Amino acid sequence: MPTKSAPDKTLAKILATIRAVPRGEVAGYGEIARRAGLPGRARMVARILSGNEDKQLPWHRILRSDGSIAFPKDSAYYSEQIQRLRAEGVNVVNGKVRGRKTAATMDEILWAPPEETKASKKEGVKKAKS
DNA sequence: CGACTGACGGTCG
DNA sequence: ACGACCGCCAGTC
Numbered sequence: 001m002p003t004k005s006a007p008d009k010t011l012a013k014i015l016a017t018i019r020a021v022p023r024g025e026v027a028g029y030g031e032i033a034r035r036a037g038l039p040g041r042a043r044m045v046a047r048i049l050s051g052n053e054d055k056q057l058p059w060h061r062i063l064r065s066d067g068s069i070a071f072p073k074d075s076a077y078y079s080e081q082i083q084r085l086r087a088e089g090v091n092v093v094n095g096k097v098r099g100r101k102t103a104a105t106m107d108e109i110l111w112a113p114p115e116e117t118k119a120s121k122k123e124g125v126k127k128a129k130s
Numbered sequence: 131c132g133a134c135t136g137a138c139g140g141t142c143g
Numbered sequence: 144a145c146g147a148c149c150g151c152c153a154g155t156c
Contacts, residue, residue: 005153005154006153028138028139029137029138029139030138030139033138038152040139040151040152041138041151041152041153042138042139042151042152043136043137043138043139043151043152043153044138044152044153044154045137045138046136046137046138047136047137047152047153047154048137049137050136050137059137062137063137064137064138064139065138065139065140066139069137070137070138071137075137077137081137132156133155133156134154134155134156135153135154135155135156136152136153136154138150138151138152139149139150139151140148140149140150141147141148141149141150142146142147142148142149143145143146143147143148
């Protein structure tokens with residue numbers, strides 16, 4: 001194996017970070033790299049994933065920074081990734097993943113955390129709890 | 131050693 | 144919202 005590439009340590013770190021992504025969650029390439037302590041190595045993460053063979057690896061949870069699928073729509077992986085994500089309860093629309101940022105449903109808005117409390121300035125939007 | 135490439139990211143028109 | 148451009152990093156030719 002001629003290519004020695006990055007130290008196995010780095011590789012392991014990245015893989016570990018990817019595996020650390022909880023089910024039903026998604027993360028960007030750059031995000032993974034950054035979490036792994038490798039800022040600016042987004043492409044390296046992509047390279048690793050491109051050559052991965054580990055089925056255990058939740059590669060489908062890795063998307064672009066804008067939340068879109070990294071594959072062209074005509075790619076087989078494209079649909080597969082979306083299916084896997086949906087299987088985990090992730091909302092995917094038009095090749096893009098809807099994180100909690102985009103409040104798709106009204107429920108999401110009403111149930112949203114006090115972060116965007118701007119809504120609270122309205123009338124009696126009392127916050128509810130589970 | 132230099133050019134090309136890629137499951138990227140951010141900016142600009 | 145979308146595509147064109149440019150910048151980055153590591154690997155391959």
